[in-house]
Amino acid sequence: MSTGVDRARVDAAYRAETDRLVVDHPRCAALAEAGRAHMPGGVPMLWMEKWPGPFPLHVTEATGAHFVCADGIEHVDLCLGDTGAMCGHSPxxxxxxxxxxxxxxxxxxxxxxxxxxxxxxxxxxxxxxxxxxxxxxxxxxxxxxxxxxxxxxxxxxxxxxxxxxxxxxxxxxxxxxxxxxxxxxxxxxxxxxxxxxxxxxxxxxxxxxxxxxxxxxxxxxxxxxxxxxxxxxxxxxxxxxxxxxxxxxxxxxxxxxxxxxxxxxxxxxxxxxxxxxxxxxxxxxxxxxxxxxxxxxxxxxxxxxxxxxxxxxxxxxxxxxxxxxxxxxxxxxxxxxxxxxxxxxxxxxxxTDDVFPAMTARADRWADGVRSVIDRHSLPWHVTRLGARAEYAFSAQEPRDGAEAAAADDFPLQQYLHLQALNRRVLLTPFHNMALMSPATTDADVDAHTAAFAEAADVLAGS
Incomplete structure (x- = not known):
């Protein structure tokens, strides 16, 4: 299935983002290296190796919809522990x-x-x-x-x-x-x-x-x-x-x-x-x-x-x-x-019941932002919404079943988009292109992702 982007351009963009991550996060890199002495992959669970880049960020503090890494950089968290922190960090x-x-x-x-x-x-x-x-x-x-x-x-x-x-x-x-x-x-x-x-x-x-x-x-x-x-x-x-x-x-x-x-x-x-x-x-x-x-x-x-x-x-x-x-x-x-x-x-x-409308509204805002970028570049991708959760995927039509969804995946492209967002201080879940809203998530948090996504799409389009 064609994702509408050039593979060589994706690979080059990913290498550039990798270099940027390494420069910006020396302390996280050092902690990852120290962890490899006694943990496979340097992580407490092997699936954590799936984060994009040569090492995962190490968290020193997480509150609300943000976290701070070991290099003192604050990030918007749209992963939220892959739902584990959907109510926000440390409410x-x-x-x-x-x-x-x-x-x-x-x-x-x-x-x-x-x-x-x-x-x-x-x-x-x-x-x-x-x-x-x-x-x-x-x-x-x-x-x-x-x-x-x-x-x-x-x-x-x-x-x-x-x-x-x-x-x-x-x-x-x-x-x-x-x-x-x-x-x-x-x-x-x-x-x-x-x-x-x-x-x-x-x-x-x-x-x-x-x-x-x-x-x-x-x-x-x-x-x-x-x-x-x-x-x-x-x-x-x-x-x-x-x-x-x-x-x-x-x-x-x-x-x-x-x-x-x-x-x-x-x-x-x-x-x-x-x-x-x-x-x-x-x-x-x-x-x-x-x-x-x-x-x-x-x-x-x-x-x-x-x-x-x-x-x-x-x-x-x-x-x-x-x-x-x-x-x-x-x-x-x-x-x-x-x-x-x-x-x-x-x-x-x-x-509580009363926090869900605002969470859903922010998921809609996120989806609308992503959709606008996709439309501007005529990318054959789609956006799907489910309450406080939204996601984009690399096919023109929403899938009917899991096999169609799997066929639309493009792991290298996904890794680039995630790493690019991370370098703009926005975290997505590492397993797919999902964003989740918490009661603490703000419009500014959502717009930070839209800006990063627009910049990534410009790179993929060669503009």
């Missing part, structure tokens, strides 16, 4: 709650009063009709929440298979690292490990069926055998670029899962950007279970899994109290006092 109410709780106990394997308050608030957000998600449990990550719900679904249905969407991402859930092959000689597409998958415990075809997003017929075929325990999906794809559902698609997913007895799990970890109750509330969805993580703890590791009362009752009836701690669900630190205190403050005082 005052969350920090106050963390300080208070830290002084009186971090974890005890016993509940605190905060837990019931958080569960009630999540019910208010995600349990409004037609949804009836009213029963909650707490984990340290959305990965854990997704894993637990898949185990519960298998437990209550007695079925072995899981259905996921082609090119989905649900954290490090083994069943989700599966995609569809190219058609074979008969035109059949097979379930295969997603490129880059490491050490899969079993071939994904043994656990998983994969269907394209927005493909109702494929989902019906995947469910037809009656052996699927759960369908796990984002209501809009966000980890391969934003792919929005077509009209009627999510209604069809609900109808098919209900007819075939499969548990419908909606992962709202990223799509919480659509509003206080994510897409579930904004679009009137009716799942059996919801996962929400990352941002609800204000930066403290925290996530929640919610179910309908019916599913909660079925789960409880299938478990023996004597064995409830060895079923593969939970963890010693899950639901700890510190994370619940952070969730309570974040949900009730920071990421």
């Amino acid at each position: 005052a109410p969350t920090v106050a709650a963390i300080r208070k709780q830290a002084a009186i106990g971090l974890t005890a394997m016993l509940p605190t009063a905060d837990a019931a308050v958080v569960a009630a608030e999540l019910t208010r957000r995600f349990g409004a009709a037609p949804s009836s998600v009213t029963s909650w449990q707490f984990t340290l990550s959305a990965t854990d929440a997704n894993r637990h719900l898949l185990r519960y679904a298998r437990q209550v249905t007695g079925r072995p298979k899981v259905v996921v969407v082609d090119y989905c991402y649900h954290g490090s859930v083994d069943e989700s690292f599966a995609t569809l092959s190219e058609p074979d000689a008969t035109g059949t597409r097979h379930v295969v490990p997603r490129r880059g998958t490491i050490g899969a415990p079993v071939p994904p075809s043994e656990t998983t069926r994969v269907v394209p997003f927005n493909d109702v017929e494929a989902l019906a075929a995947a469910l037809a055998a009656g052996d699927v325990a759960a369908v796990l999906l984002e209501p809009a794809m966000t980890n391969i670029g934003i792919v929005l559902p077509e009209p009627g698609y999510l209604d069809a997913v609900r109808r098919l899962t209900r007819t075939t007895g499969a548990v419908l799990i909606v992962d709202e970890t990223h799509t919480l950007c659509a509003g206080p109750g994510g897409c579930t509330r904004a679009w009137g969805l009716d799942p059996d279970a919801v996962v929400v993580g990352k941002t609800i703890g204000g930066g403290v590791p925290a996530a929640a899994l919610g179910t309908t009362a019916d599913l909660a009752d079925r789960i409880a009836a299938s478990l023996a109290l004597e064995d409830i701690d060895v079923g593969g669900v939970g963890g010693t630190l899950a639901g700890n006092a510190l994370s619940l205190a952070a969730m309570r403050a974040t949900l009730t005082e920071v990421l």
Whole structure:
């Protein structure tokens, strides 16, 4: 697929931006080099090597929608921890709650009063009709929440298979690292490990069926055998670029899962950007279970899994109290006092209903700015919006599914645009061209990216 830009020009521009990063960030470079002595790649997690340039920046301070690197340079943060800091860095109410709780106990394997308050608030957000998600449990990550719900679904249905969407991402859930092959000689597409998958415990075809997003017929075929325990999906794809559902698609997913007895799990970890109750509330969805993580703890590791009362009752009836701690669900630190205190403050005082309109307006401003640059240079790219999140990608039309979104990717071009923005003191997420707005993000922050993007487009156009 043509991106409408000259490859040699991209390569030359990337080299120039690399030189600029090195000159501007000697302290970050030194810290990265010191880290390589005892950390692979010099980073605490290998995926951090994917940041553009020869080393990632090291952060010394992050507040609101900005961070300061080790070289004392302040940056606009439109990545926001890839949603983990969607409420802004270190919001005052969350920090106050963390300080208070830290002084009186971090974890005890016993509940605190905060837990019931958080569960009630999540019910208010995600349990409004037609949804009836009213029963909650707490984990340290959305990965854990997704894993637990898949185990519960298998437990209550007695079925072995899981259905996921082609090119989905649900954290490090083994069943989700599966995609569809190219058609074979008969035109059949097979379930295969997603490129880059490491050490899969079993071939994904043994656990998983994969269907394209927005493909109702494929989902019906995947469910037809009656052996699927759960369908796990984002209501809009966000980890391969934003792919929005077509009209009627999510209604069809609900109808098919209900007819075939499969548990419908909606992962709202990223799509919480659509509003206080994510897409579930904004679009009137009716799942059996919801996962929400990352941002609800204000930066403290925290996530929640919610179910309908019916599913909660079925789960409880299938478990023996004597064995409830060895079923593969939970963890010693899950639901700890510190994370619940952070969730309570974040949900009730920071990421409240009234902050979302301004966040969405700034995402629209960002998208309008990018769109204006794309149009001015007649680039065959598009911009997609989802609440407080927006993204550009290198195809003229918005993709219908994950495969189309993947085909539109251009990693070297993406790396250049990210590094160019970083050198203009604006951070985007390293995995795709996404910008996320927090309650602290300003019009000036958004306009800084528009200016950088316009300058990059001029370079790519040779002007």
